[in-house]
Structure formats: C-alpha cells, structure tokens
Amino acid sequence: MSSTMHMHGGIGESIKRKEDGRFLRGKGSYLDDFVLPNMLHMAILRSPYAHARIKSIDTAAAGAKPGVIAVVTGELMAQHKLAWMPTLSGDTQAVLATDKVRFQGQEVAAVIAETKYQAEDALASIEVDYEVLPAVISPDKAKAPGASLIRDDKEGQKDNHIYHWESGDQATTQAAFAKAHKVVRLHTFYPRCHPAPLETCGCIADVNGATGKATIHMTSQAPHAIRTVFALVTGLPEQNIRIISPDLGGGFGNKVPVYPGYVVATAASLLLGRPVKWIEDRNENLISTGFARDFHMTGDLAVDEKGKMLALRVHLDSDNGAFFADAQPSKFKAGLFHIVTGSYDIPTAHVTADGYYTNKAPGGVAYRCSFRVTEASYLIERLVTNAALELGIDQAEFRKQNFIQPEQFPYHSATGWVYDSGDYEKAMDVALDQLGYAELKKDVEARRKKGEVTGIGIASFTEVVGAGHGAEFDILGLRMFDSAELRVHPTGKAILRMGTKSQGQGHETTFAQIVAEELGIPAQDVAVEEGDTDTAPYGLGTYASRSTPVAGAATAMVARQLREKARKLAAHLLEADEEDLVWERGKFYVKGSPERSKTIQEAAFAAYTNLPEGMQAGLEGVYYYDPPNMTYPFGTYAVVVDVDKGTGQVKVKRMVAVDDCGVRINPMIVEGQIHGGLAEGYGIAFMELITFDDEGNCIGSSLMDYLIPTAWETPKFELGETSTPSPHHPLGAKGVGESPTVGSPAAYVNAVIDALSPYGITNIDMPVTSDKVWAALRSKGVTE
Amino acid sequence: MKVTMRVNGVERSGDVEPRVLLVDFLRTNLALTGTHIGCDTTSCGACTVRLDGDPVKSCTVLAVQADGREIKTVEGLANGAALAPIQVGFHEEHGLQCGFCTPGMMMVTSALLERNPNPTDDEIRWAISGNICRCTGYMNIVKAVKHAAQMQADAAKAPAGAAVAGGGE
Numbered sequence: 001m002s003s004t005m006h007m008h009g010g011i012g013e014s015i016k017r018k019e020d021g022r023f024l025r026g027k028g029s030y031l032d033d034f035v036l037p038n039m040l041h042m043a044i045l046r047s048p049y050a051h052a053r054i055k056s057i058d059t060a061a062a063g064a065k066p067g068v069i070a071v072v073t074g075e076l077m078a079q080h081k082l083a084w085m086p087t088l089s090g091d092t093q094a095v096l097a098t099d100k101v102r103f104q105g106q107e108v109a110a111v112i113a114e115t116k117y118q119a120e121d122a123l124a125s126i127e128v129d130y131e132v133l134p135a136v137i138s139p140d141k142a143k144a145p146g147a148s149l150i151r152d153d154k155e156g157q158k159d160n161h162i163y164h165w166e167s168g169d170q171a172t173t174q175a176a177f178a179k180a181h182k183v184v185r186l187h188t189f190y191p192r193c194h195p196a197p198l199e200t201c202g203c204i205a206d207v208n209g210a211t212g213k214a215t216i217h218m219t220s221q222a223p224h225a226i227r228t229v230f231a232l233v234t235g236l237p238e239q240n241i242r243i244i245s246p247d248l249g250g251g252f253g254n255k256v257p258v259y260p261g262y263v264v265a266t267a268a269s270l271l272l273g274r275p276v277k278w279i280e281d282r283n284e285n286l287i288s289t290g291f292a293r294d295f296h297m298t299g300d301l302a303v304d305e306k307g308k309m310l311a312l313r314v315h316l317d318s319d320n321g322a323f324f325a326d327a328q329p330s331k332f333k334a335g336l337f338h339i340v341t342g343s344y345d346i347p348t349a350h351v352t353a354d355g356y357y358t359n360k361a362p363g364g365v366a367y368r369c370s371f372r373v374t375e376a377s378y379l380i381e382r383l384v385t386n387a388a389l390e391l392g393i394d395q396a397e398f399r400k401q402n403f404i405q406p407e408q409f410p411y412h413s414a415t416g417w418v419y420d421s422g423d424y425e426k427a428m429d430v431a432l433d434q435l436g437y438a439e440l441k442k443d444v445e446a447r448r449k450k451g452e453v454t455g456i457g458i459a460s461f462t463e464v465v466g467a468g469h470g471a472e473f474d475i476l477g478l479r480m481f482d483s484a485e486l487r488v489h490p491t492g493k494a495i496l497r498m499g500t501k502s503q504g505q506g507h508e509t510t511f512a513q514i515v516a517e518e519l520g521i522p523a524q525d526v527a528v529e530e531g532d533t534d535t536a537p538y539g540l541g542t543y544a545s546r547s548t549p550v551a552g553a554a555t556a557m558v559a560r561q562l563r564e565k566a567r568k569l570a571a572h573l574l575e576a577d578e579e580d581l582v583w584e585r586g587k588f589y590v591k592g593s594p595e596r597s598k599t600i601q602e603a604a605f606a607a608y609t610n611l612p613e614g615m616q617a618g619l620e621g622v623y624y625y626d627p628p629n630m631t632y633p634f635g636t637y638a639v640v641v642d643v644d645k646g647t648g649q650v651k652v653k654r655m656v657a658v659d660d661c662g663v664r665i666n667p668m669i670v671e672g673q674i675h676g677g678l679a680e681g682y683g684i685a686f687m688e689l690i691t692f693d694d695e696g697n698c699i700g701s702s703l704m705d706y707l708i709p710t711a712w713e714t715p716k717f718e719l720g721e722t723s724t725p726s727p728h729h730p731l732g733a734k735g736v737g738e739s740p741t742v743g744s745p746a747a748y749v750n751a752v753i754d755a756l757s758p759y760g761i762t763n764i765d766m767p768v769t770s771d772k773v774w775a776a777l778r779s780k781g782v783t784e
Numbered sequence: 785m786k787v788t789m790r791v792n793g794v795e796r797s798g799d800v801e802p803r804v805l806l807v808d809f810l811r812t813n814l815a816l817t818g819t820h821i822g823c824d825t826t827s828c829g830a831c832t833v834r835l836d837g838d839p840v841k842s843c844t845v846l847a848v849q850a851d852g853r854e855i856k857t858v859e860g861l862a863n864g865a866a867l868a869p870i871q872v873g874f875h876e877e878h879g880l881q882c883g884f885c886t887p888g889m890m891m892v893t894s895a896l897l898e899r900n901p902n903p904t905d906d907e908i909r910w911a912i913s914g915n916i917c918r919c920t921g922y923m924n925i926v927k928a929v930k931h932a933a934q935m936q937a938d939a940a941k942a943p944a945g946a947a948v949a950g951g952g953e
Binding site: 020030283676680703708712714 | 801817822823858859862882883905912920922924925
C-alpha cells in the first residue's frame with residue numbers, strides 16, 4: 001500500500017503516483033511488449049550515404065531468405081501513392097527512397113519476415129547500386145555557390161533554401177542600435193542533439209482485411225493528430241483508423257512526428273493481411289528520427305551607458321535536414337524562437353531566420369522544449385552574461401536592472417508575445433540566497449587570485465508553453481486545443497480521458513488530482529486514460545509542456561460542469577434550493593445547516609437512480625479547452641563550476657534551480673520533472689552531440705558515441721520555488737516539464753564562460769567538452 | 785539448441801538458435817516483458833537482470849550462456865502482493881517516471897543492497913552508472929535506494945514475521 005493512499009489527493013498534495021504499480025512489477029505495456037496473433041516483423045534497410053542517386057535496387061535474394069514474406073521498396077510504395085508523405089511543416093518527405101537518398105540512415109527498403117532475426121538477416125541481401133553525390137552538411141555549405149541541390153524532387157526548388165522568416169520591427173531596432181552606447185555580439189551554435197528516450201520508436205500495424213479497420217499501436221505523443229494525418233496520407237476513412245499509444249518509455253519530443261516506418265508497416269499490413277511490428281533499434285533512433293536544435297545564431301544586444309538594454313537583433317540559420325519536417329505550429333517557421341527577448345524589458349527587437357536543407361536527418365523536434373524556445377532562451381541568457389562580463393557589471397545585477405517588472409504584466413514583448421504573469425526578481429533573489437551568492441562571489445575572487453579557474457553562471461529564463469490558443473497555433477490546420485472527458489459512475493468512482501498522452505509525466509496521478517480538487521472524488525477513485533483514439537476525446541497531444549496548461553484546464557472545466565449538475569442532484573435529494581447549497585470539497589450542504597448534506601458520491605448515485613423531473617440521466621461530460629493565451633513559466637538557475645586547467649575538465653559544484661510554474665498540482669511530480677530536465681540540460685551542455693563528417697556520416701549514432709549523462713556525471717540539484725499563478729488558467733498552473741531543459745544549458749555554460757572570462761574567453765559552443773575547454777585555454781597561452 | 789534455466793525460481797526451457805540473446809529469450813520465449821531493450825550496445829542497462837546473483841546486461845549475454853543457471857528478473861522481485869523493499873523505495877521516493885529503465889535500475893540496486901546494505905550516495909551513483917535514466921535526473925533513484933536500505937535495516941531489527949509493506953496500486 002502506498003503511504004499516501006489515505007489522502008484525498010487534491011491540488012498541492014504530493015500523493016504517490018497511481019501508475020507506479022505496474023511499472024514496479026515489470027507489467028507496464030510498452031509497444032514492444034505487445035504480441036498479436038500471426039504477427040510479422042519488419043526491419044528497414046537504410047542508406048549508408050548522405051547523398052546518392054539510387055541506380056537500382058535488387059531484392060530477389062532477400063526475398064528468398066528464410067522466413068521472409070515480402071520486401072518493400074519505394075517503387076512498390078509509389079504504386080500505392082505512398083512513396084512520399086506530407087510533413088508536419090507542410091513539406092514532403094520520402095517514405096522509402098525512389099530517386100535519391102538525402103541523408104545517411106534514410107529509409108530505402110523494408111523486409112517483412114516471420115521473426116525479428118529473420119527480417120534483420122535479410123536486409124544484408126538487398127543489393128542497392130548507388131551513385132554517390134557530394135554531401136551538404138551545414139547551412140553555410142547549403143548556401144555556397146555550386147552547392148549540390150538536395151531537393152531536386154521539388155518543382156521550382158533552385159537552391160537549398162527553405163524559408164525566410166522575420167519577427168519584430170527592423171526600423172525601430174536599427175534606430176535604437178544607431179544610438180547605442182555599446183553593442184555586444186554573440187555568435188553561437190546550438191548543435192544538433194537528440195531526445196533519445198530510453199524506449200525507441202515503433203509501431204504494430206494491424207489492418208483487418210475483413211472490416212478495413214486499421215488498428216495501429218504506436219509510440220506517439222500525439223495519437224489523435226497522427227490519426228488525422230494517417231487518414232490524409234493513406235486515404236483510409238478516419239473512422240477506420242485507431243491509433244493506440246500505449247505506455248511510453250519517454251518521449252521528449254521524439255515521438256511527435258510521423259515516421260516512414262509507421263507508414264510502411266501500415267501499408268505492409270494492409271497488403272499482407274497480417275499485423276506487422278516495427279521497432280527501431282538505438283542506431284536507427286539516433287540517425288533517422290527527430291533531432292533537435294541545429295541553430296546557428298548571432299545576437300546583438302544594444303545597451304546604453306547605464307546598462308539598460310535598448311534593442312536586440314538576432315539572425316539565425318536553421319539546419320533542417322533533408323526534409324522540412326519540424327514539428328511546430330504552422331505559422332511559425334522557426335517555432336517560437338521569437339520569444340528571444342526573454343525575461344527582459346527590451347523596447348525593440350528584430351529577428352530574422354533562414355532555414356536550409358542539408359544532407360542530414362529531418363524532423364527538428366522540440367527536445368523537451370516548447371518549439372525552439374530552448375534555443376531562444378540559450379541565446380539571450382548567454383548574450384546577457386557576456387554583456388555583463390564585457391560591461392563589467394555583475395551578471396545578476398545586470399539582469400535585475402533589465403527584468404520586466406511585476407507591474408508590467410500582462411507584458412507585450414517587442415516580438416508580439418503577451419506574457420501572462422511573472423516576478424523575475426523574486427525568483428532570482430530566492431536562487432541567489434539559496435546559493436549564498438554574495439559570499440560565493442568573494443570566494444571566487446579569492447580563488448582566482450590563487451590561480452584557480454572557477455565561475456558562477458546564471459540564467460533567468462522565461463518559457464512560453466501551453467499552445468494554443470487555436471487561432472494563432474495550429475498544426476496542419478488543427479487548432480491546438482485539448483480535451484477532457486469525465487464520466488462519474490453510479491458508485492461515485494470516475495474515469496477521465498484526455499487528448500494528451502503521458503510519457504512518464506504522471507498524468508494518471510496529476511489529472512486525477514484535478515478531479516479530486518474540483519469534483520471532490522478522491523484521486524484514488526479516478527482512473528485516467530489517454531492514448532486510444534477510439535475512446536479518448538480528440539486532442540493535440542503532449543509536448544511543449546501543454547498537458548497541464550491545456551488538458552489540465554479542460555479537466556478542471558469539465559469537473560466544474562459536473563459539479564453544477566451534482567448541485568442540482570444534491571438539491572433534489574435534500575429538497576432544498578440549489579442556491580442554498582454550499583460546496584465544500586466532496587459535498588454540498590444547506591447553508592446554515594451543515595448536517596444536511598449530500599456527498600458527491602450520493603449525488604452521482606442519484607444521477608442514475610433518483611433524478612429530478614426532466615433531468616437527463618448520468619453524470620458525465622466533455623470539455624474542449626482552447627486557452628486564451630500561452631502560459632509563461634520562468635525561473636532563475638545558478639551554477640558553480642571549477643575548471644581543471646591541466647585537463648580542461650569542468651566540474652559542476654552546485655546547481656540551484658528556482659522554478660516558478662504557477663500553482664503546483666503535485667509538487668513531488670513537479671520536482672521530479674525538474675530533476676529530469678536539469679539532467680538532460682546537463683547532457684546537452686556538456687555531453688550530447690549529433691555531428692557529421694564532411695561526407696555526411698553521422699557521428700553519434702550509438703549510445704557509445706552519443707553520450708547521455710549517467711548518475712556518475714549528473715550533478716546534485718538544489719531546488720527552490722516561487723509561485724506566480726497564471727491569471728488565465730483555471731487553476732493558475734503553467735506547466736513545467738521543459739523549463740529545466742530550456743533554462744539550464746545557458747546556466748551551465750555561463751558558469752564555464754564566467755570561469756574562463758579572466759583569460760579573455762567569451763564563448764565555447766556546446767557541448768562544452770574537456771578538449772574544447774583545454775584548447776580554449778591553450779589558445780590564450782594558459783599552459784599549466 | 786535446448787536451454788534450461790531457473791527463472792525467478794521456476795525451471796524454464798526453450799529451443800533457441802545459438803545466437804539468440806538472453807533478453808530476447810526472456811521477452812519472446814518466456815513472455816517476461818518487464819526486462820526492456822534500450823540500446824543493443826550494453827550502454828543503457830534497461831535489460832539488466834541477475835545471473836547467478838550478479839547483475840548483467842541481458843542484451844550482451846546469449847541465452848545459451850545462461851543454460852543451467854539462475855536468472856532473476858523484475859517479475860521475480862515482489863512476493864505476491866507484497867513488493868520488495870527496492871520496489872517500495874522507488875514508489876515512495878518517486879524514483880521512476882516513464883518506468884522504462886526502472887526494472888534494470890531495481891535489478892542492479894537490489895544486488896548492490898545485498899553486497900552493501902548501507903550504501904552512500906556516491907556508492908549508489910557508481911553502482912547505477914551503467915544504467916541510463918532519461919527522466920529522473922537520478923536524484924530520486926538515489927533516495928529510493930536509501931529508502932530500501934532503511935526498510936531492510938528496520939526489518940532486520942523488527943520481530944520475525946513482520947510483513948514488508950507494499951506500494952503502488
């Protein structure tokens with residue numbers, strides 16, 4: 001029995017998680033755990049080259065291997081008009097290559113066999129004749145004169161440029177720069193990294209030849225949107241498509257897109273009349289599925305003589321890979337990057353962005369991030385620390401001088417955002433107190449005099465999460481609302497279904513707690529289900545920290561609707577006027593006579609047994625919530641590092657993280673989310689890198705090369721909090737899952753740069769590895 | 785080839801190719817799907833099981849190598865309805881989120897606690913450094929192991945026959 005089983009589990013209670021039991025016993029239901037009768041296994045042949053023309057594919061030998069049922073090529077897919085599919089950014093992506101391969105790891109053919117081993121074996125027997133073409137592996141190379149044209153499949157595409165996008169006001173920004181006392185520039189590359197959830201992506205497609213029903217078990221963070229995309233891609237009627245997203249072993253954005261393997265497995269099941277399972281291995285996951293970042297950014301910050309920020313100018317070149325398949329709202333080509341003014345009251349800003357095709361994997365996903373806010377936050381927070389160092393102002397003080405002030409909310413930013421609420425200085429003060437900043441600064445000074453290399457890094461991030469509202473934010477036209485359907489059974493127990501999909505965030509507990517608070521049914525009595533499109537209401541899914549801001553709000557709203565019906569039922573039972581009833585969590589009582597009361601469970605029973613005249617039976621409802629605005633969580637993170645001059649090794653001594661995500665529904669779960677994000681932020685800052693050689697070979701294609709932090713490297717985290725509720729969310733909650741990944745990389749790197757600043761070092765691009773630090777110090781003549 | 789091993793105290797047999805990995809034998813032949821596959825390269829530890837008591841990554845052991853030996857998987861941790869202390873620790877300290885690494889983490893830390901009933905934070909972090917978790921940042925996993933250590937210490941002091949409390953639903 002859980003130690004918190006006896007608790008009601010309302011908002012603010014750290015009850016233990018309801019979903020734990022099955023995971024602790026090894027009884028979770030992850031995709032690869034499913035075995036369907038008569039099921040086949042699929043393996044995918046991938047391109048060894050980054051850019052090559054396919055001259056021929058010979059599948060005869062593979063088709064004759066033991067256990068092989070079919071070999072699928074692009075040609076076969078083309079016969080069914082499925083060789084290409086639309087991407088979430090309105091581009092096209094090859095399902096199986098027909099003309100060229102455009103990145104190493106691209107899907108070329110698939111073998112379907114009786115066993116996984118047989119399918120893998122047969123891949124080696126497929127003969128593909130390639131004519132290798134020059135590979136383009138960066139935006140600089142993509143725009144160079146004479147660069148080979150990657151997307152020669154697209155009519156009218158004459159070069160490798162995808163989009164140009166702007167935000168803010170160029171003229172006023174230019175004018176402000178003309179008057180500036182000082183301009184601080186930072187050019188930095190936020191390298192390509194990968195969400196790498198511990199469970200890779202996969203599906204089991206099961207198309208029933210008799211009924212035409214396609215049931216697809218899929219590792220998806222957004223099953224409903226995927227169903228609609230599948231209907232559009234395959235032409236199957238949408239009522240005949242059922243996506244079931246089971247327990248997910250992490251997602252972090254990696255499980256948002258539609259991958260070619262899903263389409264091929266579905267087509268194969270349709271053609272063969274048997275279920276087809278496809279599970280990618282780790283190598284496939286790292287080289288072909290949704291990467292993150294890969295932004296080359298230049299920021300200029302104009303300040304006056306007193307250190308007041310006047311204007312911000314940013315340009316970025318985005319490396320989008322071979323197909324523009326970013327998972328992001330359709331209006332915003334560089335995601336929500338234009339939140340780049342961050343926590344600062346910067347009167348004017350101008351942001352320009354250009355996207356480029358390269359011979360790298362497609363699918364820029366938000367790795368624990370709200371659509372590119374991570375890159376924006378990193379740039380502004382690194383730039384602000386660099387500016388403070390250059391101006392000789394304390395980096396905390398410089399931030400305080402320029403923070404948006406509490407009375408300025410709702411705050412209209414220079415690039416068009418309306419921040420809902422914030423108190424940035426308060427969060428910073430909590431962090432600095434917890435760190436012992438004043439003392440620590442003296443300590444740093446003293447140790448530097450002794451020749452030690454040590455520094456403090458700060459980042460005061462502002463996030464923008466919880467998309468929509470739907471008028472501004474959509475994916476392929478689907479408005480970014482979300483939903484909750486609540487059914488209360490006659491015995492007063494309930495089931496809640498939502499359009500979101502947990503990947504470990506603890507939805508079964510958190511959302512039960514919202515019902516517990518709003519409808520008074522204990523959290524233990526509320527089952528929460530997500531992920532089955534045949535049973536759950538339509539929603540846009542879980543990413544961009546949107547579950548609590550959007551589906552959480554929908555849950556509160558539907559619970560309130562049912563409470564109003566329960567009030568009528570209680571009034572009927574008590575033979576009282578509903579206006580005379582007072583709600584106290586879990587029951588209604590007659591004003592002035594608290595002994596005359598009916599519990600929510602009694603009201604629920606009456607909904608099925610004893611109704612007032614004319615009332616419909618049942619106690620259930622559904623609510624589709626389209627938020628009026630995004631939410632804007634924020635916080636201050638502070639990091640202390642020591643650097644070993646001899647080896648370049650960086651040791652994180654302290655990491656203090658103060659988060660303000662508004663009202664916390666389950667503080668234990670919130671803190672767990674923050675811990676996880678801080679660790680992923682550490683990995684991004686110091687370890688995780690997907691990079692390529694000049695021929696476009698992916699370096700970082702296994703967990704021996706793509707380094708994920710273990711318990712040994714990961715720092716110990718010290719958390720703090722402030723709480724500034726969102727004024728427009730029904731519960732005042734803002735969402736938190738991504739704040740730590742958004743805010744922490746800049747804090748870690750700022751600490752290193754602060755440590756190295758006495759030597760004139762102003763930037764090291766992530767991951768900040770020992771060799772880079774060592775080389776930077778050597779470049780400044782440090783030899784010991 | 786025919787292989788026979790004791791899995792969670794029960795003798796289990798199967799007919800496998802010599803190349804079949806232990807993790808595939810457990811998952812496919814025995815339907816013990818609590819042991820997960822995260823990488824295939826011995827890097828992530830999701831597939832950790834105990835082989836004659838030692839934690840091993842079952843993606844790097846052949847099923848035939850386990851012939852005649854003793855295997856314990858996550859499914860063998862609980863005693864009926866009663867969870868083992870390590871499971872209670874993970875539940876009470878919020879040591880799991882998505883749950884995918886959790887079986888491997890529990891197999892390696894239950895072995896640690898047998899060897900070292902009162903480990904320090906650093907000893908726990910070193911013991912699990914072959915196992916990757918993407919969700920928790922390891923903070924609460926360390927706490928979970930300490931929680932389990934404390935439960936075991938308390939149980940050792942308690943009168944014989946005291947039941948171990950369970951956790952979760």
